[in-house]
Amino acid sequence: MKTDVLVVGGGPTGITLGLLLARAGVRTLVIDKEADIYPLPRAAHIDHEIVRIFQELGIAESVMATSRRSSRYDFLTAGGEVLMRFEGMDRIGPGGWPAGNMIHQPSIEAALREGGRKLDTLDLRTGWTWTGCREDAAGTVSTVTTPDGETEILARYIVGADGARSPVRNAAGIEFDDLQFDEPWLVIDTIVHDPERLPKINLQICDPARPTTCVLMGEGRHRWEFMLKPGESAEQVLDDAFIAALLKPWNVDGAITLERKAVYRFNAKVATQWRKGRLLLAGDAAHQMPPFAGQGLCTGLRDAANLAWKLAAVLRGADDRLLDTYQQERDPHVRPIIAMAMMMGRTVCITDPAAAKARDEQMLAARGQPPAGGLGHQPFSAGCLVEGSAGAGSYFPQTLASEQKLDDELGTGPWLIARSKTLPSNSDVKIARTTTLGEFGAPLEAWLEKHDAEAVLVRPDRYVFGTGAPDALLRAWSDWIAPKSQPTIGP
Template identity: 35%
Template sequence: MTLSASAESFDADVAIVGAGPVGTLLAILLGQRGKRVTLIERWSQHYALPRAVTYDHEIARIFATLGIDSENDPAISYHDELYYWKNKDRENLQIVDWQSQSASGWRVRYWFNQPMMEKRLLAIAATLPNITLLRGWQGIGLEQDAQGVNLSLQRNPEEAGPNGDSRTLRAKFVAGTDGANSFVREALGIENEDKGYFFDWLILDMIPHFDYVASRGDEPAQWQLCDPKRPTTIVPGGPGPVAGGPARRRWEFMVLPGENPHELQKPDRAWELLQPWGLTPENAELERSAVYRFQARWAKEWNKGRCLIGGDAAHLMPPFAGEGMCAGVRDAVAMAWRLNGILEGKFGLDVLDSYTSERIEHAKHYINFSQELGQIICIADEAAAAERDAKMIAGLAASAGKPVPTDICQLGKGAWCDESAHAGELSVQGVVEAAGKQGRFDQVVGQGWVLLGHGVDPAAALTEAQRHQLAALEGVSVELSAQAATGGAVDVEGTIGDWFTRIGARYVLIRPDFYVALTADTPEALQTRFAKVMRRLHLAEQPAMAAE
């Protein structure tokens, strides 16, 4: 089932402006479902310098659905180590748990090189014949009506090729993943909510010609130096350019009051800052030197009619929590399952409204958290830093040096049942065995709408009409057990079963983005909450149900 307008009247089901990791992932998730996608990128050549360098367990879980194994991929690295914040005397102020395996079944933190990851994603997209990549084009006009969007493009005059070339694409939907200065956001007239947070930092991406971490003795692999003379971030930068060779490293230096950012990013000045860290032009390569302005802002709307925005077009956050690109990847997945559902005739257009309501609150959580971290780090006053140090050292001692765990963030209100305990949170993943296969749940059972029952058949607890609805969503029902059971899945390590016990549930409905749509402890509660979720999806065809 498709939208009423004929496919012949459209150039694409979805036109995506911006072919960074967010836009390319969105294209893949749509293309894998057979949608016709035009991916538009302003630059004719792939940008080869680093930007984002880290992602969390949730992103590893998403990448795993594409066949990217963050544990065993030469283009991805990790460190079995905590994340330390230290003062100028190298005393611990705070310790963050970046070492444990997360509830998602993946490590809390991974490190990568963005150009390498982008090439990986673009290679996957190239295997899908229904994805068209247009390089060297930029959006200059956008008009939408009830059936679709007319997107006007022009050849980028800064690129090689005939200047002034233009064309218009007709698409059923347009997604803007085109960065902080988003054309799509501006064309839609969407305003930003700005927290007025501005700090300039010098980013230095380095390729040491030696094993930097091993050379530094007891220095952590990933840490913050909270020295008021020059707040500094020292973290991995992902694998190096030679497989098995020295890894990349990143230094971030705060631009101090009165300093000239342009002068600070010149190579000679960069090498001066790196000298205390043992890096010189003789033993390392300066891959990139650039001053970035760390900001905290988000768009007030993320969808308007048949247009959506995501990634930096929708939000900017300081990098101190390592969640900037992560938020964009979540945006791509959230857009994809909704757009796929609409284009396949499953959902009504109104389901896009829950994209804004869910994602904006989720991103705001990380923006606020990142800003709070920045307020601790970006202290250039000696007295204020000494006051901070005393308070944080006392707090760390009171907790007996216990690392701060990664937090659980709930989606904003949307296509999930807010009467269910722990709904709107990321689901737990463990190792299971089913149909003769053993591995992480997502790789064994699959991704999509999954109704889980803990020791019970969840499908039997639904009404007949609801079983039809689950089938219409291409959803599956799985009975989870501690021992082998016909047609079910064995909870090999007990991880998922422990989660059910902890949240007091017997039934859990998981969405395609791995977030929990509902939890229930009785068949009656399951039926009531399932009905509410289906309504919030704006199903194109719904059997008669009792009013909420």
């Protein structure tokens, strides 16, 4: 079997990457060792940026139809005082969708897989297990175990989106940078029968007697997480009677039914190398974080958005140094997010009463203020950018006009948005003048004004390539993207 890109792992990262590649005309094979979508509780939150990616994939409306919003995310003492508060999660974020959205991960994965059915360029095979590969100058040859026996798959590139244990990462001999977080938690998802009896906002109960998380999920579901105490085993806490006792203080008997339960060890790790020759890593294979910031899946989908257009360009003949910008951009972006998740985790996971008292006193003195910058993310400082130009590497907002969204107006691929009267033409970049963009024009003008720029070139993943004069931006873009060799895409 032959394909342009083999994606190992059909979890959220792998299937999103597969969809983005296939929509860019890249023949993509996504394989997953499991017969079906992973059934245990995991992501409950996605941010505005992820819904914008889903918008491109045509599933945003269906995801939003069953997602819910919490206006606040409160970290409370055992007595209910506010240690730290994040607000505005229900307001529109820079991606043009609500900043925080509570979801049911298996439903989202099902919507993504369904989206793939319509694409001739995407092939998803389940029950296929990647076992290893060899690499030469032209491509890779993988061995895969299928229900019908062993087969070989030829691919130009392999992306390991194969989760935390990543066989692809292990085969490549890539190590982890262990950021030292390791806490065991029981996670339970419940079906809700009486929403009125459940909290309406997301909560971390920083009670040293039992650190506890209680968050919304997609419509009809609610999640609790309970930290295991020293000496407690997974078997013990997974017992239904034990779980009923943990839920007793919440007074939800009869309002919910247990749906899924699992014990996880929450870790924080980043792969030291995200690319080795023709092997790349994405999602949990490249990084892991405790779930307190609700960013693991989001980070994997940002990897997919960053990598998809670069792989497509390289397969069309762009210099493959473009792929080196993947880790260069993504690694420094993910580390502060992991640091935030660890800070939240370290706030919650205190079981020593004296240490909890000291934490409470210190944080109550700060009056619940979240860290400066809140949940915002840092721009890239180096990579496929016009380095030094205003706004380069930052996330380009999706402006809204009445019921319309900018991305629907301008479409996929790179954009050049300018306020200049005369504009160059370019068949590979969508060129738009602010004055011809109707209601979108004013906010785009304001963005350019703020950055003191005549034009901005926005990459397909909606990060800013650079600002400056339109001709210079197009030339700089072409230096990265224009084919330098024969395309290797297709049969």
